Amino acid sequence: MTKQYYLKENVFINPLVNSWYAWPYLLPPVTFAMYASKTHKRLMNSFVNNSEIHIMASQNSELVGGEFVDCSLEQVEEVKQLLANLDEQLPFLQEIANAVDKLNSMLMQHNTGLCIEALYEQIPEPLKGYVELNMDLYHQPSFRLIEGLLYKGPYYRKDLQSISFGLLNEDYKRPFIFNTPILPQSNNLLVQASFDSDIWDDVFSARTTPLTEEKIRTLFEDRLLKGGLSVEELFTEEAPSKRHQKVASGVKFTYTGHAGLLIESPDVSVLVDPIIPSRIQSNHNDVVSFSELPDYIDYVLITHNHSDHVQFETLLQLRHKIGKVIVPTNNGGSLADPSLKLILQNLNFNVVAVEDMEEIELVGGRIIALPFLGEHGDLNIRSKSAWFVEIAGKSIFVGADSVNLESALYRQIKEYVGNIDVLAIGMECVGAPYTWCYGALTTSTVSKEIKESRRLNGSDFDKVRVMLDIFKPNQMFIYALGIEPWFRYFMGLEYTENSEQLIQTNMMLNYCRDRGVSIELLEGKYSEFIE
Numbered sequence: 001m002t003k004q005y006y007l008k009e010n011v012f013i014n015p016l017v018n019s020w021y022a023w024p025y026l027l028p029p030v031t032f033a034m035y036a037s038k039t040h041k042r043l044m045n046s047f048v049n050n051s052e053i054h055i056m057a058s059q060n061s062e063l064v065g066g067e068f069v070d071c072s073l074e075q076v077e078e079v080k081q082l083l084a085n086l087d088e089q090l091p092f093l094q095e096i097a098n099a100v101d102k103l104n105s106m107l108m109q110h111n112t113g114l115c116i117e118a119l120y121e122q123i124p125e126p127l128k129g130y131v132e133l134n135m136d137l138y139h140q141p142s143f144r145l146i147e148g149l150l151y152k153g154p155y156y157r158k159d160l161q162s163i164s165f166g167l168l169n170e171d172y173k174r175p176f177i178f179n180t181p182i183l184p185q186s187n188n189l190l191v192q193a194s195f196d197s198d199i200w201d202d203v204f205s206a207r208t209t210p211l212t213e214e215k216i217r218t219l220f221e222d223r224l225l226k227g228g229l230s231v232e233e234l235f236t237e238e239a240p241s242k243r244h245q246k247v248a249s250g251v252k253f254t255y256t257g258h259a260g261l262l263i264e265s266p267d268v269s270v271l272v273d274p275i276i277p278s279r280i281q282s283n284h285n286d287v288v289s290f291s292e293l294p295d296y297i298d299y300v301l302i303t304h305n306h307s308d309h310v311q312f313e314t315l316l317q318l319r320h321k322i323g324k325v326i327v328p329t330n331n332g333g334s335l336a337d338p339s340l341k342l343i344l345q346n347l348n349f350n351v352v353a354v355e356d357m358e359e360i361e362l363v364g365g366r367i368i369a370l371p372f373l374g375e376h377g378d379l380n381i382r383s384k385s386a387w388f389v390e391i392a393g394k395s396i397f398v399g400a401d402s403v404n405l406e407s408a409l410y411r412q413i414k415e416y417v418g419n420i421d422v423l424a425i426g427m428e429c430v431g432a433p434y435t436w437c438y439g440a441l442t443t444s445t446v447s448k449e450i451k452e453s454r455r456l457n458g459s460d461f462d463k464v465r466v467m468l469d470i471f472k473p474n475q476m477f478i479y480a481l482g483i484e485p486w487f488r489y490f491m492g493l494e495y496t497e498n499s500e501q502l503i504q505t506n507m508m509l510n511y512c513r514d515r516g517v518s519i520e521l522l523e524g525k526y527s528e529f530i531e
Helices: 029-049 051-058 073-088 091-109 117-122 147-152 199-205 213-220 312-321 340-345 407-417 435-441 448-453 461-471 485-491 500-514
Strands: 004-007 011-017 131-135 141-145 161-167 188-191 252-257 260-264 269-272 297-301 322-328 351-354 359-362 365-370 386-391 394-398 422-426 475-479 518-521 526-529
Touching: 011 312, 029 051, 029 073, 029 091, 029 147, 029 435, 051 073, 073 091, 091 117, 091 141, 117 131, 147 340, 199 213, 199 312, 269 386, 297 312, 297 359, 312 322, 322 340, 322 365, 340 351, 359 386, 386 407, 407 461, 422 461, 461 500, 475 500, 500 518
Parallel strands: 269 297, 297 322, 322 351, 394 422, 422 475, 475 518
Antiparallel strands: 011 161, 131 141, 161 188, 252 260, 252 526, 260 269, 359 365, 365 386, 386 394
């Protein structure tokens, strides 16, 4: 009998773009150029010049998430080579970033309000044919990127994409991923293949459907493989320890970790902001891992374009079983607001972009895209949506990091959808300055006062309390706080009892319990049928 092999449960992956962990702003060509030229280059130069300081800082748990490259002294030469490649092999990245700076400077000087058409001749060469110039109703000039065309041109370099495989240890130890290039080492295996390649659907289906040794060999042969792990070490004859249990009746609500929520009826499954952890012995009963998800996921809903809600690491592993991905529409070419639809379409997902209050019919229900305010540092970003999921007679409001900046909005929504059964909302009420996420896209210095004023804050107790009073849910869930230790590699958070996020959350827990409202702070693994 031919032996069958599963992908090991403790295998994890790092999708990479030019050796850096892939998040949504590293896929669109222009934003990738901005981050590579400004953030990546700055961090690597600092490491090369001050490697011992970076190494010491990376060993301090209190500094996780800071601007310290977590590489060793032995890797200094490899980091130098990455820097050299940016200048010698990928000079177009710096050229694009410089062109954006020049274009912004040129437009800021056009303050007469007169016709802008003559400025097309002055568009820097790397952006010619890829931008449209415009004026708003108050005569302020701007530009939009022609995003679809950029993906068809030479700036979208799929050959820079790869995936690094690793085996998760019992201490969950993975370096913080956004400040460090991920280089081939003895404990990983880098496989050169673009994200849209069919190879990944076959490899990741082996989470639940085994492959033969011959099939595995065929998938990986003729690929550029680097690192100390072998392909054979990623697979096992042992089947997954847990399997998905199909819902026979009612509506099942499952928390899959951080911002991930799975809503199931006998007829349909909806997964929101999926982030699925690998399973090891110490978290065996504390996580929902890949083998416990449905064999087919009808819809994946994305709330917004932040790296802890659009995680390619998980999405690529689920692509083979996803029907459609539903995303909020974007501003149409804004530098700070790239199209989620185009990003995911170029990764071979079936994607639908929706407007505020647009509805999608389900078997026995509907999905409504709800307005999402706040958490983006006051930037004009439309790629954000809360979701109303009505299924088998139950209604669920999934708010993620949206903020109640205007209570009248929720009263208007309430008039349309009525009371709800479940309110799920994040309470990461103290976020980083907006420049932590968007700083590389700015072309002028941002003052400390502005940084401190415009933070990526979620809702606090007072804001959520008003939402509770408006919607009158039977159950309430607080989630997306980044509490779980196995997610620290991308959240960079370590809470204490004095953390404002937990203080505000505890106020909400007590408020609900005093009023007889069922409430849970979701952490680890949670599943129940909605009453």
